[in-house]
Amino acid sequence: MQAIKVEHLSKTFRVKRKEKGMKGSIKAILHPQTEEIRAVKDVSFVVEEGEVLAFIGPNGAGKSTTIKMLTGILYPDGGCAKVLGMDPTKKRRQLAYGIGTVFGQKEQLWTHLTPYDNFRFFGAIYDLSEKETEIRIDELSNRFGLGDFINTPVRNLSLGQRIRCEIVASLLHRPKVLFLDEPTIGLDPVVKETVRELIRQMNREEHTTIFLTSHDVGDIEKLCRRIIIVNDGQIVLDDSVEHLKHHYPDHSLEEIITEIYKAKELTAVG
Amino acid sequence: MSTAVKNQLRVCLLSVKYNIMREMVNKVTFLTNISFMILNNASILVQWFILFRLREDVGGYTFREIMMLWGLTAASYGLSHILFARAFSLPELVIKGKLDAYLVQPKNVLISVITSSIRISAIGDLLYGIILMAFCRLGLREWILAALFLVTGTVVFTAFSLLLGSLSFWFLRMDILENQTVMGMVSFATYPDGIFQGLSRFLLYFIIPVGMAVWHPVHVLARFDAGMLLTVLGYTALLAGSSVAVFYRGLKRYASGNLMGART
Known part of the structure; x- marks a missing residue:
């Protein structure tokens, strides 16, 4: 069964432009100028249930914009997306019960409260009863090793501890699809490995579909079977990791990805 | 009550x-914020007390009505900043693209956003307002009306700020206009409406809705008038409906951002 289906998805942002200095500011008031930036251009792909997909690309390639359209945060200008069979723009709230999101660079937890209080709040957000919430907190706390710091305010936690708590908060309601946007950014190698193992375990045991964006090739190599590379708002590669490695036996995955990024830039310059 | 409403209410209360x-x-900051706000408000009332020793009425108001005016303004402003403080800083969230965290949750976005913060000194405003109303020696019917006007006043303050703040989806720096207009509304609300005439009076009743938030309610409390009561209720519903509609219209233009500190 398809967990995500995207057809010809597009998104354009209109950005204000002004010439330099005060003269430019005055000119911008009298003759405002805008420029259209096509962040996502005609993107189509399908993700099967239980799949672990790496959705990667250089900065500004359109990864986050795509995730935001798939989670109902942004409205697309063209095309359509279905996540768990629902259109995110029309059934945002209903869809939210079936998906989880973790943004490595952003916080969803209340920093002055403890992880435990945060989880209780998230339990209420997803309509879990107090008993269900307690059972799920216990289960995930054991699995993610939160016992030592579950009652410490989030602002006093290390980055690795916080990320683990962010992941637990996003899993309380047993989402079928989990969007992970750079979940291991800034973590040390040991904690990275722990987080990867937990994601793998979750995919294996709960059959959660994982949609991962990351600049860390280690995340992709150790977690994903399939890779989609986007650049300049378009898909430039959609292949299995195994197939890629087979085609370029003398190169590491990092080298292959870098080459693909560069090739696209050269095409754009040319 | 449907399960969805109950669940939404549970999240709001949490x-x-x-x-x-x-x-x-931070216990010290918490207590000093509240108590200093009460003292700050009380100090201004002393000026009114001195003024009323020189005159019998100001702008058609007796000292008791001035106390009702201050009581209702402080309590409504306080309650709106206890329950819906984020409605007063919405432009910051819109401009910096910080609504993402609320959009990925299966709850009403608007309610989740506006209940996500509190202004702690507002507890002092609310307490001060209730104390002042108690000094006005209201009867049971007046207390019931005062409670109703506390709700309408809270909705008017919140909805007016939400309406202006939602314009940030279209125009940058609406926070300046929103802040100044809401603070102006609070300032005007502490003076009797009798001193305003003509265009300024019209503006203060219908455009910057001070009249609907506090002046009409004080008149109804002093001398019951069903017409005025219905006008306040009707205007409150209209303003609330308009602000919600503008917010959701604007939300479709939301451009997101790279920051997501929802409740830091």
Whole structure:
């Protein structure tokens, strides 16, 4: 069964432009100028249930914009997306019960409260009863090793501890699809490995579909079977990791990805 | 009550509870903020007390009505900043693209956003307002009306700020206009409406809705008038409906951002 289906998805942002200095500011008031930036251009792909997909690309390639359209945060200008069979723009709230999101660079937890209080709040957000919430907190706390710091305010936690708590908060309601946007950014190698193992375990045991964006090739190599590379708002590669490695036996995955990024830039310059 | 409404209410109450818990982490700041706000408000009332020793009425108001005016303004402003404080800082969230965290949750976005923060000194405003109303020696019917006007006043303050703040989806720096207009509304609300005439009076009743938030309610409390009561209720519903409609219209233009500190 398809967990995500995207057809010809597009998104354009209109950005204000002004010439330099005060003269430019005055000119911008009298003759405002805008420029259209096509962040996502005609993107189509399908993700099967239980799949672990790496959705990667250089900065500004359109990864986050795509995730935001798939989670109902942004409205697309063209095309359509279905996540768990629902259109995110029309059934945002209903869809939210079936998906989880973790943004490595952003916080969803209340920093002055403890992880435990945060989880209780998230339990209420997803309509879990107090008993269900307690059972799920216990289960995930054991699995993610939160016992030592579950009652410490989030602002006093290390980055690795916080990320683990962010992941637990996003899993309380047993989402079928989990969007992970750079979940291991800034973590040390040991904690990275722990987080990867937990994601793998979750995919294996709960059959959660994982949609991962990351600049860390280690995340992709150790977690994903399939890779989609986007650049300049378009898909430039959609292949299995195994197939890629087979085609370029003398190169590491990092080298292959870098080459693909560069090739696209050269095409754009040319 | 449907399950969805019950669940939404449960989240709102938890949100307010956690907001207060967050502020209580620093006990000294928490208590001083509240008590100094009460003292600050009380100091201004002393000026009115002195003025009323020189004159019998100001702008058609007796000292008791001035106390009602201050009581209702402080309580409505306070309650709106306890329950819906984020409605007063919406432009910051819109401009910096910080609504993402609320959009990925299966709850009403608007309610989740506006209940996500608290202004702790507002507890002082609310307490001060209630104390002043108690000094006005209201009867049972007046207390019931005062409670109703506390709700309408809270909705008017919140909805007016939400309406202006939602314009940030279209125009940058609406926070300046929103802040100045809401603060102006609070300032005007502490003076009797009798001193305003002509265009300024019209503006203060219908455009910057001070009249609907406090002046009409004080008139109804002093001398019951069903027409005025219905006008306040009708205007409150209209303003609330308009602000919600503008917010959701604007939300479709939301451009997101790279920051997501929802409740830091």
